[in-house]
Amino acid sequence: MHPSQRQKIVAMLALLSCTKFSRAFHSPVQNLSQRIAKHSILSTSLKSTTDNDQVASVVPRKFKPFPFQYHEELTLKVDSLTNRGIGVCRAEIPKSAVPADDDQRDSYEKDDKNWVVFVPNTIPGETIRCKVYRNYGSYSDADLLEIVEESPDRVEPPCPLFEECGGCQYQHMNIKSQREWKTSQVQELLERVGKQDPSSFPAALPTVGTVEVYNYRSKITPHYDRPVNVDIGDVEIRAIGFKKKTNRQLVDVPYCHIATEAINEKLTDYREEKFKEALEGRLKKRKKGATLLLRDALKYEQHDLTSEEQVVETDPNVYVKTNVKDLTFRFLAGNFFQNNPYMLPVMVDHVVESAIKPNAAGEKMTHLIDCYCGSGLFCLSASKEFDVCAGIEVNEKAVEEAQFNADLNSINNCKFVAASAEAIFNSKDPVEVVTTDEEGKEILSSTLVKDFPKDNTVVIIDPPRKGCSVEFLEQLDAFSPARVVYMSCDPATQARDAEFIVNSGYKITKVTPFDLFPQTRHIESLVIFEKC
Template identity: 50%
Template sequence: MGIGRTDVSSHSSNSSETKPWVIMVPGVIPGEKVVVKIFRNFPNYSEADLVEILQASPERTVPPCPIADACGGCQWQHMSISLQREWKTRLVQEALEQYGVTYSEIQPCLGTDETLHYRSKLTPHYQQPAKSKRGVQNEKHIEAIGFQKQTSRQIIDVTECLIATPAVNAAYQAARDQLLSEPSTKKKGATLLFRQANLDDDYVESDHRVFLTTVVDGLKFTYRAGNFFQNNYYVLPIMVQELVAQAIKGDQMTHLADCYCGSGLFALSAAKHFDRVVGIEVNDLAIEEATTNAVANSISNVEFLSASAEGIFKVIQDFPRETSVVVVDPPRKGCSEEFLEQLYTFSPQRIVYMSCDPTTQARDAAGILKAGYSTTYIQPFDLFPQTRHIECLMVFEKKV
């Protein structure tokens, strides 16, 4: 048991003259004085539970969810929205400074007033029912359906998720009631799916193979319910508009390459501003969806290819470098070295990089700057309020 002051988001640090020691504590706010109990030690840090708050931050709030302290789905419900966004901006800043990325300013984290009931997709889980002493599966009711706890892989029972839309919650609760009332037919646990295509339609799909159509900024995007598509329809149009605005800034760009294009969201949204657009995605099903979406929206100047991101540079050899934009939206692990080396060799005038992980984005940004670019714009987005997750847009311009 110990007392410390928190220095960083979700951490508290105890220092001595010889060696600083980091203690990871969920549910705290920088500047608070707290009592914690350490339950696990690692070579460079410890994990602890919050026991008591001796001096609370003025930004501390009562979590709207009664199980927020235990559920791993939301990590920041104890913080005001203004402080959440302040810290998301700061975490982007810290990541950039860690990798020595130079920039002029970071825009304040951008979000909307919809900080609850915004999520259009929910994927709760349940675990395998307990076995009898003889190792035979019991005809037993499922004990919990929900999400992993903050400190373990154990499932915590969730009756309602306050960040999911009302329609998604209604569908989840109906399915949950049915599953809990019957003996489990699954030998193993399962992950459920509940996805709403549009906020003005309460229909929710639970079959990952079924096609849904979502309208974003006037364009229709069709995709399989189980495939990737952003699930905050309040912030998504703002994010798309901002990316497109940065891609076309200056009215001199003529060609766009969209790497990791998915079902074509960014490529098709920007297409009307460019002479030619090429999108590439390793997922064959996503490319089928992107091609279908181009036809459905009567967009004819876009070509979609199924290949790894590195493959795009063979296709765009004839793109004029001085008026070309490359959009990069990689998975959480960031871009591969092979991709970045080919990007540097291609040397487009502008790189527009959207990321869901500020740390890997900052790592890649450091390499981009060394390749002869400067950072011209940084915009974090609060796509997932009440959680620690951040989307961040960075723009790089080729130095003269």
């Protein structure tokens, strides 16, 4: 390594640890309008076109000059937000604009006064000035230059990296406005994507949240890119953080405002450790970047299950635990487990309360099927209200954790199966559980899921972001349980699945959004379906 390069890296490490550097990232920031006027451009998508972060003056080679020229400035009104948290504006196409291809010509001919322009970091109702940097077949992307008329819902983001970091989308909006938009988005998706007549189901309830809107997240996964200069022997990591809002470049994040304070303390040490590894050449063999893990949880000690020692685990293969209400859950630090400990008990209460209500005939619900059960969160939390519970999860490690958690909490009426959700209704493996008769005697019962009493069975669904497969929904239809409790991390795919479920003879009886991740666009949505 050249001496001058080594000096640069040493200086960088020193800067990371100095008090001034820390203060710089925690000091109050200027008013957003003042910052925009001072720096001219809010987003950094234009800056990424050159290595030295200067705004490119040369038109990109693949830029399509219709309907707007490169860096053409527009003054627009923000109409709404996309499900990605980006402002939606509409612009009139200039009469002088010439379509670049057939797709654009078709869009132009359909409506020359309704061209969509997406502008991040804006709020509906605002008038803004923006600069176009990309045109597509029917819309354009632009950077925010100036807020001409500011929304009363706008607040100063506490994070100085909010403008460019893609981790948060809503820090510039007050929390009341954030939650109102999340409610309206869930409602709109059920109507538009799910094709549900708004008169056919109760309107989405106000988004449920807690007072913890910063420093709540108990897991983050920052990244760093492939170390540079590997081929010539010098290794350097330039950023450890998250992707930018408008491209795949990384923003260096020394402090994450939505992560817990324990994670941020660990992040400081972790960053210095990784920079040091690069400095000492220990990353020379790494040809790619990496995703890091920081999980704030309780330490799991097999010999002392009562331990409440808090840890921030960085090894995905180490067991940790957490308490949710009166239950304890053990899981691998790298496995999926909801990471807002303040909202989790609230969500569990809503799911359980929805599941245990009597059926249409006023009878008790006796059987529970938990699809995509993970480590058993919902199934185990509701277990004492049901006679028999069955959970299914494709991740074998998660199934092992679920069964362990049942034993850990002395729950003996739950059985977990490692298989895809599609297999649950046709499984030939009996659900063997221990139940108690009226005299208090324990009885071992064995039942196939397909033989569960349909009128007294509730199915909980908590699928990944892609939603449910058609095969699963068809089997759900064939099984025809009395109630479906559908929790989703993607209201769009939930709305798509809702159309299928409703067409299978169900009606929506309740819609509840949850603000699991304040300051971000992400929404958890709970929809209850009852058999008609």
